Amino acid sequence: MGRTLSVTKSGDFEIVMTRSFDAPRTLVFDAWTKPELVRRWFGPRDCEVVECEIDLRVGGRWRYRLRHGGGMEMLLQGVYQEIDRPGRLVSLETNEDCEASEGQALATLTLVEHDGVTTLTQVVRYGSERIRDAVLESGMERGMGEGFDKLAEVVAAPARA
Numbered sequence: 001m002g003r004t005l006s007v008t009k010s011g012d013f014e015i016v017m018t019r020s021f022d023a024p025r026t027l028v029f030d031a032w033t034k035p036e037l038v039r040r041w042f043g044p045r046d047c048e049v050v051e052c053e054i055d056l057r058v059g060g061r062w063r064y065r066l067r068h069g070g071g072m073e074m075l076l077q078g079v080y081q082e083i084d085r086p087g088r089l090v091s092l093e094t095n096e097d098c099e100a101s102e103g104q105a106l107a108t109l110t111l112v113e114h115d116g117v118t119t120l121t122q123v124v125r126y127g128s129e130r131i132r133d134a135v136l137e138s139g140m141e142r143g144m145g146e147g148f149d150k151l152a153e154v155v156a157a158p159a160r161a
Contacts, residue, residue: 023155
């Protein structure tokens with residue numbers, strides 16, 4: 001995998017996203033789980049993270065509110081199911097725009113480091129093929145790609161944040 005985001009379908013319900021970063025996995029994990037770092041990279045370039053709460057423990061909640069340049073807001077939130085620092089993070093995510101039964105997705109993040117390069121793989125399993133495909137058609141790939149480009153900048157910063 002290269003330094004650009006790869007997004008593929010897997011099975012009937014999953015999206016698999018993969019991207020490599022020139023940074024140790026502990027730093028990539030921290031950038032994914034520390035509010036002061038998440039605020040610097042999460043979301044597309046035309047968005048600002050206006051709310052970022054992270055309770056990093058099994059059963060703990062995370063909540064991000066993004067504001068687009070035009071003022072539109074998007075709320076993303078979840079509950080941690082598994083935490084294995086710095087290699088794996090599993091959370092059950094909810095989206096208020098979807099029906100309750102289909103609005104949850106299980107997101108599994110894995111970080112594998114080899115020679116100072118960390119490969120991030122996130123598998124998101126949705127409640128239905130319809131929801132998975134709607135997410136893919138929503139522009140998610142562009143937004144995640146821009147966010148991961150910003151994440152690469154954060155973890156490459158000389159001060160290492």
